[in-house]
Amino acid sequence: MSDQANPFESLQEQVDDAAGSVDASPGVIERLKNPERVLETNLTFELDDGSLETVRAYRSQFNGDRGPYKGGIRYHPNVTRDEVKALSGWMAYKCAIVGVPYGGGKGGIAIDPADYSESELERLTRAFATELRPLIGEDRDIPAPDVNTGQREMNWIKDTYETLENTTAPGVITGKALDSGGSEGRVEATGRSVALSAREAFDWLDRDLDGATVAVQGYGNAGSIGAALLSDLGARIVAVSDSSGGIYDPDGFDPRDVKAHKADTGSVTGYGDTEAITNDELLTLGVDVLVPAALENAIDADLAREVDADLIVEAANGPLTPDADDVLADSGVHVIPDILANAGGVTVSYFEWVQNRQRFSWTEERVNEELERVIVEAFDDLVDAYESNDVANLRTAAYIVAIERIVSAYDQAGSWP
Numbered sequence: 001m002s003d004q005a006n007p008f009e010s011l012q013e014q015v016d017d018a019a020g021s022v023d024a025s026p027g028v029i030e031r032l033k034n035p036e037r038v039l040e041t042n043l044t045f046e047l048d049d050g051s052l053e054t055v056r057a058y059r060s061q062f063n064g065d066r067g068p069y070k071g072g073i074r075y076h077p078n079v080t081r082d083e084v085k086a087l088s089g090w091m092a093y094k095c096a097i098v099g100v101p102y103g104g105g106k107g108g109i110a111i112d113p114a115d116y117s118e119s120e121l122e123r124l125t126r127a128f129a130t131e132l133r134p135l136i137g138e139d140r141d142i143p144a145p146d147v148n149t150g151q152r153e154m155n156w157i158k159d160t161y162e163t164l165e166n167t168t169a170p171g172v173i174t175g176k177a178l179d180s181g182g183s184e185g186r187v188e189a190t191g192r193s194v195a196l197s198a199r200e201a202f203d204w205l206d207r208d209l210d211g212a213t214v215a216v217q218g219y220g221n222a223g224s225i226g227a228a229l230l231s232d233l234g235a236r237i238v239a240v241s242d243s244s245g246g247i248y249d250p251d252g253f254d255p256r257d258v259k260a261h262k263a264d265t266g267s268v269t270g271y272g273d274t275e276a277i278t279n280d281e282l283l284t285l286g287v288d289v290l291v292p293a294a295l296e297n298a299i300d301a302d303l304a305r306e307v308d309a310d311l312i313v314e315a316a317n318g319p320l321t322p323d324a325d326d327v328l329a330d331s332g333v334h335v336i337p338d339i340l341a342n343a344g345g346v347t348v349s350y351f352e353w354v355q356n357r358q359r360f361s362w363t364e365e366r367v368n369e370e371l372e373r374v375i376v377e378a379f380d381d382l383v384d385a386y387e388s389n390d391v392a393n394l395r396t397a398a399y400i401v402a403i404e405r406i407v408s409a410y411d412q413a414g415s416w417p
Helices: 007-019 026-031 081-097 118-132 151-165 189-204 221-232 255-265 279-283 322-331 344-358 364-388 394-413
Strands: 037-046 052-063 069-075 104-109 141-145 213-217 236-242 245-248 275-277 289-292 311-313 334-336
Touching (some): 007 026, 007 081, 007 394, 026 394, 037 081, 052 069, 052 118, 052 141, 069 081, 069 151, 069 344, 081 344, 104 141, 141 151, 141 344, 189 289, 189 334, 189 344, 189 364, 213 221, 221 255, 221 289, 236 255, 334 394, 344 364, 364 394
Parallel strands (some): 069 104, 069 141, 213 236, 213 289, 289 311, 311 334
Antiparallel strands (some): 037 052, 236 245, 245 275
């Protein structure tokens, strides 16, 4: 695994790769390579023993040309300023390619949540929500869950904001529990878009997904749900991994049973009659579909030379370095980029926000139908851009679509002051 590539520099390189095919001035392109503002704050909170601890937290607002900033909040020890800047940029382009009227945002706290009790995490989350209060709002910036956060943390942020503002504003944050204004289908949304993207890619490549072998690196929400839904489409899940290691069985296994095993034991390792493998070994297995669903920079150029998959579907944000993209393009491996493949989360977050603003709830069936429509149409737009432009890979085509939409919104608004 590469931990050297700077994710923000990777984002800027991806934008540069597409810029030559977009009718925009160098000044506009430069604007689209940098966030509009970044909050960097130190949060001091009380531990259960009465002592105080201070940790670093961030919120990046990348681009608001198409609507309010939108993006998750992650709790991870490797959170940095450059990481949240990159993630907020990827969110801006992700929203644009699927046609969701949002800009890009992302936040994070540099901690390992496993080191803290639930009460400590609540105090920390509420401290962060207090710092975010001037920046966020239903029409300003709408956070959501990300790595190591979920409904619980989103409920705390919503409650803190509403208490301080003395109002009711469920649309200030998405990814909430249903009884707190959440949406049906939100938990499964990211994994669902991964499965839909793989299905559409196989159709485009004139291949049959039924019986295709799949390996998933990272077995959290997106990875486990994506695996289950791919299995429902007939694919054979032969390998999965988490931070503790991986498992492999060429005959395949039930991904939902593996998820239950992980819930019981804390890891996918030791499941059934499977072979133990490392994360790097999983990434180089000879499979039809590889799904990197962990963190950034999982595959660098050296590892990319050993990749033996026909198709990569990026469930994580930024799992490939730009150099790895080049290697895989030369090898003829198609990559469904993160800004489309994992866009189900922000798409259903948008649906949740719409429901909150209307004070009207959709059925799960409606949510899933609307999500499928959005992903299929976005995939078709991606393929059209790829086939009509002289570009190396699908990622560059995706950025062409996204940048053109943001530039159009910027031009229509005009420059002020």
